[in-house]
Amino acid sequence: MSLPHVHTSPDAIYPFDARGIAKRFRHAAIFGALDSLQPGETMRFANDHDPLPLLNQIMQRYGEQVSIEYRQRDPGLIVIDFVVR
Numbered sequence: 001m002s003l004p005h006v007h008t009s010p011d012a013i014y015p016f017d018a019r020g021i022a023k024r025f026r027h028a029a030i031f032g033a034l035d036s037l038q039p040g041e042t043m044r045f046a047n048d049h050d051p052l053p054l055l056n057q058i059m060q061r062y063g064e065q066v067s068i069e070y071r072q073r074d075p076g077l078i079v080i081d082f083v084v085r
Contacts, residue, residue, distance in 0.1 A: 013081070018047045027054060034058070034066060037084040044071070045080045058082070 016033050018026050033043055055068055065085055072079035 013042045013044050016043050016045045018045060027057065030054065034062065034082060039084050041084050043082045045082060047078045048076055050078050
């Protein structure tokens with residue numbers, strides 16, 4: 001039996017490293033993680049490339065409910081905060 005997810009604070013940052021997830025599962029895993037966030041929470045997303053198609057999908061799916069903020073844009077490491085409003 002698994003315990004329910006407990007949100008410890010409204011300004012919590014949850015790491016999500018896409019580099020360790022098989023490509024065919026990535027988008028579903030990312031959307032599942034975003035769907036589980038509460039307003040004020042952030043998913044700090046790390047990837048090895050700039051995920052422009054994913055960002056477009058997120059904007060279409062969530063609109064103004066999720067802001068996209070780049071934290072790092074280096075070759076081989078992109079870090080983006082997805083903040084739920």
